[in-house]
Amino acid sequence: MLMDRSHYYCSTMNILGVNVHYEVYEKEKGKPTLVLIHGFLSSSFCYRKIIPLLEKDYTIITIDLPPFGKTEKSTKFVHSYTNMAKVVIQLIEALQIKKAFLVGHSMGGQVSLNAAKQRPDLFQKVILLCSSGYMKGVHPSLKFGSYVPYFYLCIKHWLASQGILKNLYNVVHDRTLIDQEMMDGYMAPFLDDKIFRALNRMIRDHEGDLPPEELKQIEQPSLLIWGNEDKVVPVPIGHRLKKDLPNSTFFSFQNTGHLVPEERPEHVTEKIVTFLSQAQ
Template sequence: MSVVELKQTYIKVANINLYCEYLLNDKPPIFLIHGFASSTYTFRRIIPLLQEQFSIISVDLPGFGRSEKSTSFVYTFENYAKLLIECMDQFNISNTHIVAHSMGGQIALHMARIAPEKVNKLVLLCSSGYAKSSKKLLIYSSYLPLFERSISYFIRRKGVEKYLKGALFNQALINDEIINEFAKPLSEKAFYTSLIRLLRHREGDLLPKQLQEIRVPTLLIWGEEDSVVPIRVGHKLVKDLPNAQLITYEKTGHLITEERPEPIFKNIMTHVI
């Protein structure tokens, strides 16, 4: 299998600079959406498998990765969804399959709810779900002068390696490369500013009644040892989404694209082709 490097560039969408990796050909498009505190790096192990079958678009969400840490963007899932729909328009894509991980899954569900005609099929990997918005006391506290410094200290103290140990079942996958990649944003002051804006703006996840309105065929894929978004969320989602199925993998954690790239690719192919 020949691997073609995706084009790497910045595009301006809704006056925000988005870092984007893409490969456009005559194949059906597939849009990749990463999760919280992550980036296009999330999909590095499945992109080489997908590229012979699909045109690929993957972006860093505002506030994360190499994209702009905007101080004007309102960081709601609905706004993220609208932004990515506009991103599709810039690529002249009228409809697409979507593969989304963790928080990206909630954004993908919003896209399917806002513009179902633009979403062919959904593949949600360990998707977030049923979380409520931040408590008012925490939101009020975020305006205190030392709050940003406190958040930065708390996240840095925990450390990337400890986070990865909680997100991966296979600890052997933790190496310098993955540690360094996930550690990059922690050195940027603007990252914490965006994080606080997300804390303030993020609405609660879609309610069961809202999920039941989404008719887009959806494949849910979960690691049975996921301690970040437990598998019970997947079992609830498959009941609330009218046209969904759930596949689970033993001895697999939250970063499922790191642990099960080949099986996920096969699942995607079976679901969308």
């Protein structure tokens, strides 16, 4: 899908000591701001199909979270959800945006919830696309392994053994959607060996998802969108989040997997626009 690049720019910003890549789509000044946050082992590429559908109504900002996409693969950055949320917050503040909406896919959903919890004054509503939920911190043995020299090579070997096609099969229900452009786009960040060292650091820093008692403190309206065939974050997680988030709405698509922005771009866009246009 071709994008109109006449109102687009990309840049990097140093936040918390790491060079963060972001992209801005702004067809018209004064439109509400929509911040798109990708998931684990992904990048802003995952939103390529919904950006052209949303940019006529919103200013869109996509952020590649450390160490993914085109953002620096740092081994010094603390890759916790709390810090990733701070990256989002500080970038939005630096762009002098006073109010914004958040969209988070998978791990990006947890980052979005963290950001919304930290700054309820900045983020008015949250859309969660197959958001991770209730995952505990990394097992102590794996965390210990991250301190072993060259453990990052084990991570590289494991990801290589899975292969891009197998990974996409796991996240997409309709496999006919997988083409060369899709495989190349999701594979690109992993051509830089530095990402495996950064992922090793991420294992060490991962603190787990927000517990129910903290989710219940997030009062912003939230929309939860799921794929009924999600193998990565099954639908029951979405129903549980719906119960714990006090001002939330849940919707799921049939015959759809984990990568809902790729599989149902038009339908996801419709749900987002309707939700954001509602007075709360």
